Amino acid sequence: MRQAIYHGIKDVRVEEAPEPQPGPGEVKVKVKYCGICGSDLHEYLHGPFPQSVFGHEACGEVVETGPDVTGFQPGDRVIAFAKGAYAEFLACPPERLLKIPVNMNWQQAAVVEPLAGAVYAIEQGGLSPQDSVLIAGAGPVGLMILLGLKAVGVRKLYVTDISETRREKAKELGATGVANPLEAKIPAWIKGLTAGQGVDVAVEAVGIEAALKDCLTSLRFKGKVIVQGIFNDRVPIHMLGFVTRETTMIGANSINASLALRWIEEKGIQPEAIVTRIIPLNQIVAAGFEALTAKMKKDIKILVEP
Numbered sequence: 001m002r003q004a005i006y007h008g009i010k011d012v013r014v015e016e017a018p019e020p021q022p023g024p025g026e027v028k029v030k031v032k033y034c035g036i037c038g039s040d041l042h043e044y045l046h047g048p049f050p051q052s053v054f055g056h057e058a059c060g061e062v063v064e065t066g067p068d069v070t071g072f073q074p075g076d077r078v079i080a081f082a083k084g085a086y087a088e089f090l091a092c093p094p095e096r097l098l099k100i101p102v103n104m105n106w107q108q109a110a111v112v113e114p115l116a117g118a119v120y121a122i123e124q125g126g127l128s129p130q131d132s133v134l135i136a137g138a139g140p141v142g143l144m145i146l147l148g149l150k151a152v153g154v155r156k157l158y159v160t161d162i163s164e165t166r167r168e169k170a171k172e173l174g175a176t177g178v179a180n181p182l183e184a185k186i187p188a189w190i191k192g193l194t195a196g197q198g199v200d201v202a203v204e205a206v207g208i209e210a211a212l213k214d215c216l217t218s219l220r221f222k223g224k225v226i227v228q229g230i231f232n233d234r235v236p237i238h239m240l241g242f243v244t245r246e247t248t249m250i251g252a253n254s255i256n257a258s259l260a261l262r263w264i265e266e267k268g269i270q271p272e273a274i275v276t277r278i279i280p281l282n283q284i285v286a287a288g289f290e291a292l293t294a295k296m297k298k299d300i301k302i303l304v305e306p
Contacts, residue, residue: 001018021064025093032109059078066091088306133154161181198219202225204228206229207230
């Protein structure tokens with residue numbers, strides 16, 4: 001089978017690899033789509049994390065089950081939360097799989113995992129419909145947060161991004177207002193929209209110092225920052241302001257997939273709205289990683305179809 005294999009920084013190659021066979025307690029899945037995640041882009045540019053999850057936003061069809069597997073059979077459509085999914089086939093334990101609801105299409109299924117991260121962050125942050133929220137970053141993470149907050153009834157949603165394409169997508173998906181942090185002082189912009197108070201909650205969805213500082217300085221007294229972006233560098237924080245304004249800051253780095261599925265079904269979220277392109281596996285580097293890490297990127301979410 002063909003598989004995209006990580007060899008090093010900016011060195012990913014599509015090669016022939018042994019087709020996995022399901023062992024005891026494993027399920028073999030024919031991959032339909034695998035989304036390119038921000039964590040994959042970080043690994044592509046900076047090197048693997050201690051426990052690399054390269055290629056993990058997958059969906060596909062069960063083609064075979066190993067001994068001692070119950071609850072799954074060939075023909076089942078599934079979401080796979082397992083690494084190594086930039087490939088034609090994947091073998092993983094059943095606890096890493098969720099069955100796709102009958103009325104859910106493949107593109108929706110392919111982006112359940114990033115929505116599940118947003119749902120988890122919203123849950124951890126304890127957000128309510130009355131909150132005003134700043135989302136710093138309109139990439140897949142920020143836009144999924146936007147979709148999730150719209151679904152739970154939050155009406156005051158302000159989004160920043162340097163990309164015009166991404167700002168326009170945020171407006172399309174329901175942002176109250178958008179701004180370019182290269183052209184506007186975000187704290188002043190937010191204060192002007194909130195009668196000088198600042199937002200109740202700010203979500204850092206980029207992983208850079210400037211975005212985090214915009215979040216911290218755009219909050220009201222006793223406001224909350226949720227950090228979901230992936231940082232490569234240490235960030236200095238002005239702790240006097242942090243303490244005197246009694247700011248709360250939490251990190252969110254997990255998922256709630258079952259809740260994400262429920263929100264899609266019950267609240268009508270359409271996470272596939274952020275998908276901008278589907279590419280074949282042999283174009284994963286040029287049309288995938290390079291396109292999404294380019295300085296003037298136009299894509300938002302790219303799915304790979306093996």
